[in-house]
Amino acid sequence: MSVGSLAWRIAATVLGLGLLLNGSLRMSDDVWPFGPMSQYAFSPSGDTTIVITRVEGLLADGRRINLPLRVETAGISRAEVEARIPEITADPSLLRSVTDGWTSRHAAQPALQRVWLVQDQTRLVDGRVGPTRLVELASWELPS
Amino acid sequence: MRALRSAVSWFMPVVPESRVAVLRTVLYLFVIIDIHLFVRDPIPLSRHPELYQPLMLERLFRLPPPSVPLTVTLYLILMVGCLVAAANVLPRLAGSVVAAAFTWWTAIGMSYGKVDHDHLPLVVALWVLPTVGVIADRWRSMERSAQAGWALRCIQISVVLTYFLSALTKIRSGGWSVTSWPESSILLWAIVRRPHGLGQFLLPHPELLHVMQWCSFTAELTAVVVLWLRGRALLAAAVFWMGFHVFTLALLYIHFAPTAICWLAFAPLERLGPWLRRVKARRRQRTGRRSAGHPVSVPRDHTVDSGS
Numbered sequence: 001m002s003v004g005s006l007a008w009r010i011a012a013t014v015l016g017l018g019l020l021l022n023g024s025l026r027m028s029d030d031v032w033p034f035g036p037m038s039q040y041a042f043s044p045s046g047d048t049t050i051v052i053t054r055v056e057g058l059l060a061d062g063r064r065i066n067l068p069l070r071v072e073t074a075g076i077s078r079a080e081v082e083a084r085i086p087e088i089t090a091d092p093s094l095l096r097s098v099t100d101g102w103t104s105r106h107a108a109q110p111a112l113q114r115v116w117l118v119q120d121q122t123r124l125v126d127g128r129v130g131p132t133r134l135v136e137l138a139s140w141e142l143p144s
Numbered sequence: 145m146r147a148l149r150s151a152v153s154w155f156m157p158v159v160p161e162s163r164v165a166v167l168r169t170v171l172y173l174f175v176i177i178d179i180h181l182f183v184r185d186p187i188p189l190s191r192h193p194e195l196y197q198p199l200m201l202e203r204l205f206r207l208p209p210p211s212v213p214l215t216v217t218l219y220l221i222l223m224v225g226c227l228v229a230a231a232n233v234l235p236r237l238a239g240s241v242v243a244a245a246f247t248w249w250t251a252i253g254m255s256y257g258k259v260d261h262d263h264l265p266l267v268v269a270l271w272v273l274p275t276v277g278v279i280a281d282r283w284r285s286m287e288r289s290a291q292a293g294w295a296l297r298c299i300q301i302s303v304v305l306t307y308f309l310s311a312l313t314k315i316r317s318g319g320w321s322v323t324s325w326p327e328s329s330i331l332l333w334a335i336v337r338r339p340h341g342l343g344q345f346l347l348p349h350p351e352l353l354h355v356m357q358w359c360s361f362t363a364e365l366t367a368v369v370v371l372w373l374r375g376r377a378l379l380a381a382a383v384f385w386m387g388f389h390v391f392t393l394a395l396l397y398i399h400f401a402p403t404a405i406c407w408l409a410f411a412p413l414e415r416l417g418p419w420l421r422r423v424k425a426r427r428r429q430r431t432g433r434r435s436a437g438h439p440v441s442v443p444r445d446h447t448v449d450s451g452s
Binding site: 001005006009010013017020021024030031033035036038039040041043044046050052071075077079080082084094100122124127129 | 291329
C-alpha cells in the first residue's frame, strides 16, 4: 500500500471515530449519522406517563375510526406525527399530512370530515401499568 | 514506533479480496430490500414539505428540500446503482453513487422528526466498499490486500460501536449514571407503546424486565471485545447478537436488520465461492453418474443368435 493510500485511510479512521465519539458524548440526533444512539436510551421513572399518539377521523357516514399512523396506511408514521405535536396543536391544519395520505390510500371509503389528534395516556404506578385515559390534543375540520 | 506499526496492521489486516466481493453482492442487494421495507418513506414524506426539518448533513451540503421528483430520482438511481454494484461491476463508480444516494435517501427519511440508529454500519459499509477498487475474478479472486482488510475492519468497528455507543448514550442520558437506565421502566414503556409482540406477556413482570435491561446493557457496554475474538469465540458472539436481535424483534417488533446484515463483515465469506463451485460440481457429477446407469447402445453390439 502506498504512503498516500495509507495516510488517507488513517485520517479517515481517526476522523470517523472522532465524529462518532463527539456525537455520542455531546451532540443530538441532528448530526446523523454521527449522532448519539438515543433510541430507547432514556430512563423513564416508575411513575412516568406513557403516551400513544393516534389520529381519529369522522367519516361522512358518521363513523369515527382510527387512522393507523403507518406509512402504508397514512403515508406517515406515528413517530413523525409525534415529533410535530407542538406545531400541529398550534396549526391543526398540519393534520392534512395524515388525511391526504389516508384518503389517497382509501379511495373507496366515505370522505373524511373531521380529524382529531388524540393520545392514550397510560400512567405507571410503582413501575407497573396503571390506568389509561384518552386526551384530545387538536381537531381539524377538513375543507369541503 | 512498533506500537504504531502494530496498530496500523490491526486496522488494515491483509485479507482475501473475495470476502469484499461477496459482501458487496450481499449488501448492495440488501440496500434494495432496505429502501422497500425499512427506510421506505422518503417518497410519501416528500409530499409534506411543511414537516421537513433538515439534518445538519443536509444543511451543510445545502441539499435541496425533498420533492417527489427528487426522491423518485434517488430511488431509480439506487435501484440501478445497486444492481450494477452487486455484480462487482464498476465498483468505484457504482459504489460511490450508491453510497451518496443511500446516505441522502436515509437522511431524508430521518428529517421528519424520527432518527433511527440501525443504519450506521450499513452507511459506513457503503462508503468504504468502493475503496477496495476492482477485484479481478470477483468471488473467485485469490488476491489478498490490506485495502480489503481496512474496509472490513471499518464495518466491523461500526457494528460493535452501534452497541457500545448506545450504552454510552444510556449512561449520558441518565445523568452519567451507570444504573439509571438498567433500573428504569424503559422496557415497560416500550412494550406499552408497541403492544404487538411477545412483550405484552411480560408486562406483569417488571422485575424480569429489569434483569433483561441489565443483560442487554452489559452486553452493549462490552461489545467492543468482539473485535479481538476469533474462531469459535467469535462465532459464539455472533450467534449471541443475532439471538439478541431476534429476541427484540419478538418482544417489541423492533428489528436491527441493517446492523445485523453487517455482521457478515466478520465472516470468512471467501469460502462461499469455492463452496458453491463444489456443490455445483457434485451435482453435475451426480447427474453424470445417473445417466451412465441408463442402457446405452454399444458400438458393434449384435445379437448372439444372428443366424448367420
